[in-house]
Amino acid sequence: MPKFQINRRTVLKTGLATATTLAMPPILRAADQVKIGFLAPLTGSEAILGIVQLQCYQLAIDHLNAAGGIGGREIVSITEDDETNAKSTIDKTRKLVAKDEVDLVLGTLASFERTAALSVTSRAKKLFIYPTYYEGGDCSPYLINTGQVPNQQIDPLAEHLAGKSVYVIGHDYIWPRGSTEQLKAGLEARGGRLAGAEFMPFGVSDFGPSFAKVKQANPDVVAFMLVADDAITAVKQYHSFGMTQPLVFHAWDEVSLGAVTPAEQAGILSSQGYFQQIDSPANKTFTAAFAEKFGADKPINYIGASVYQTAMLYAKAVEKAGSVEPEKVVEAISQVEVDGPIGTMRVEAETHHAVLPNYLARVNDSAKLEILKSYEPKPPVAGCKL
Amino acid sequence: MYLEAALNIATMVSILLLVALGLAIVFGLMNILNMAHGELVTIGAFTASLVQVHSGSFWLGVVAAIIVGALVGWVLERGLIRYLYDRPMGVILATWGVSLIIQQGLLLLFGPSPQIVYTPIEGSITLFGNPYPRYRLVLIAAAVLTIAATAIVMNRTRFGLDLRTVIQNREVAELVGIDSRRIFMFALVGASALAALAGALVAPLIKVVPTMGADYLAPSFFVVIVGGAGSLMGVVAGSAFIGGLRTLLDYQVPTTLSQALVLIAAVVIVRFRPRGLLPA
Incomplete structure (x- = not known):
């Protein structure tokens, strides 16, 4: 006599149970969460910069979660290392999109990483926000660029x-x-x-x-x-x-300052949307919070500060949209703006690129960047249309 | 212009010569594929940087690098490679593992930021109307001295004679009373010290980061294979060929193309001279 009999009743019972589980919409499983996949070069030749991106990202998540998350939803964060190469970037983006089912992919640094990540997110119709300055020309329905483009920086x-x-x-x-x-x-x-x-x-x-x-x-x-x-x-x-x-x-920043001797870098002219010494209340709060978490000797650069403020901008967009669905967040993100270390950050709906300021700075004899000139926020010339 | 080109060639050749010399002994002579060779170069550069930061003297750092390199080589030989002399594939895997451990260990200890190295001899010297960085001339001289010293050890000392005997025929060498295991150990320690010395000497010119060794492993093998495994003159020939051709091409064509052209030239050479330019 077999212990388990397969009859009509057991089949119906198990079938019903399975169907109920499968039919549960994903939103019920994670209604109280926002899942962010953070992707940065934490090893490889760009790790020096990727680490600062990660630190600023962690600070943003800390601040957002301490304030009750995004619209009452807790942020669940998954960090991946793209190893400063295109292949790993594709693998890790696939993992974030398909396995972790994140609501947002945030990050990447070099343009070859952005291109690689975008090839995955655009096909999967996932929201991807790229926070780093670049050469322009990437417009895509599910891509938001919050970094400078050449008309703002170069x-x-x-x-x-x-x-x-x-x-x-x-x-x-x-x-x-x-x-x-x-x-x-x-x-x-x-x-x-x-x-x-x-x-x-x-x-x-x-x-x-x-x-x-x-x-x-x-x-x-x-x-x-x-x-x-x-x-x-x-x-x-x-x-x-x-x-x-x-x-x-123009890419020489606070992180580079510690890498060579003062004499070797004296006089270098840099051009970026942020420098650590910017004298604004929002930046003072930001740099103080960063110093408290990671130490006052740790440098902050534009690449990092932009990650922090971009995360804040995303939070506002989700609150405005009342949803984490990519379509709704994309629509909302051009209707909100956020103040922070970089000033007021706002994304234009036509190109998904940001209105941003710029600064010229020169390295002085004691390896510090001194701001020479500052430029008012300028609309982006993205070099592409949606 | 031509003098500067010649000096740039000499610098490139010197860098290749210094980093490949240790490998020429371990891989070229002893036939051990040491995948951690690049990390020994890294260790040398890190040691030089640390000692310079704390003592203020770069040359003390160079001496320290030789000692640390020798110590690491000794630990590597005693702890790992001596069990694997008969298993070439085992050596590749084990030393590759060691290279990853050293790389990640340095990353954990020091972080990914570059270590600062101050050039011990600043400024440039004017040769026939051309200014040229003084330190590069020191580097070229150091490379010449290092290869000369290595050649003397190999050809004029009892240890060199023993080593060459062991390499030619290990059994006969043992029959005449040479302790081959001891000879191999000293050779590996010496080669590791040479790699670390190379790292310390090139440190003022380049980035000093935990992953820097990877940039030097492939060119080192390249130099030894093209030049001819098994002879010191082979390393000189290989470095001169690769460094010289690459620098000359860099003046004429884009660097991306010149690297590809040098690789093609090397493939052609290995096709027609499978044992390298100057084999043993």
Whole structure:
């Protein structure tokens, strides 16, 4: 005699139980939660910057959850490391989207990471917010860009360098190439010119030949568009070769300051939407909270501050929408604005890019960034339409 | 212009020579695939940086790097590699594991931020009207001295003779009373010290981060294979070929292309000279 008999009654019973579980809408399972998937380069060549992104993100989640979450829903956060490469970015984004079923993918740093993550989120119709400055040109229904685009970050630089000839040394991928195009256009509109541009693969250990080419072209100014570790090598060697041209490196920020000696970086000109020393009440509150959580010696840069304020903007959008559904949040996000360390952040509905200010700063002799000029918030020229 | 190009070539060749020398002994002569070679370079650079920050002297850091490198090599040999001399695949896996442990260990200890190294000799010197960074000339001289010292040890000392005997025929070497295990241990310790010395010497020029070793592992193998495994002159030939060709091409074509062209040239060389440019 078998212990379990399969008869009509048991089949009906189990079938009914299964059907009830499956039919429960997902919103019932997680009605009191907002699930955010945070993706950043925590290892690999951009880890120095990814760590600051993560710290600022954690601070934002702390602040939001301490204030009762987003519209009364608790934030559940899942952090993933994209390892500074496109393949891992795709794998981790798939995991966040398909397995964790997050309501938002927030983060990524380099443009190749953004492109990789977007290839997953746009097909899955998941909301993806990219908080870092980039070369422009990515408009997509489920993508929000809260970082600067070249007309906000590079145009002020071109204006500052009016009439000069500039030689660019950058990495060989879309951000340096796209930014160089924009710099060239900006310079040519103001009587300057691009004296030359060279794009290098990652992992270069000797910039000597590049500097020799610079000497031959004899520009007024040299501009670096290198990222992370290699940028450190290039700045060290630029100094050792005793190059006479002033160095413009718009991505040089507070995190870079600790990586080389004061003499090696003195005079570098940077251009970003935020610097740690900005004198506003919102920034003072932010930097004080950051120092309390992570230590006063830890640097904050634009890339990090933007993650913090972007998370706050998302929270407001969800509150306004009264839902975490991507369509509704996207609609709401251009109707809200949020004050924070970067000033007032607002996203335009036409392009999903943000209205943002800019600052020019120079590294002084004691390895501190000093703000030279500040620019009012400017609408973005995204280079694309939805 | 030409002088500067020549000096840039010499710098690149020196960097390759220094980082590949240790590997030439371990891989080229002893046939041990040490995947943690890059991390020994990293350890050297980190040691130099730490000692310089605390003592103010870069050269003390270089000496410390040699000692630390030798110690790490000794621990690696005693603790791991000596059990695996007969299992080449085992060595690859084990040393690769060690390289990951060292990389992540440094990441946990020091974080991903680059370590600061002050150039011990600042400024540039004018040679025939061309200014050139002084430290690069020191680096070139150091590379020449290091290879010369290694060649003397290999060819003019009892230890070098024993090592060459063990490499040629281990059984016969043991029959004539050479303790082959001891010789291998000293060779590995020496090679590790050389890798750490390389890391310390190039540290003022480059980024010093936990993952920097990965940038030097592949070029080191490349130099040894193209140059010819099993001879010290092979390392010189390999470094000169790869460093020279790459720097020369860098002046003519975009760097991305020049790296690809050097790889193609290396493939062609290995096709027609499978044992390298200057085999043993």
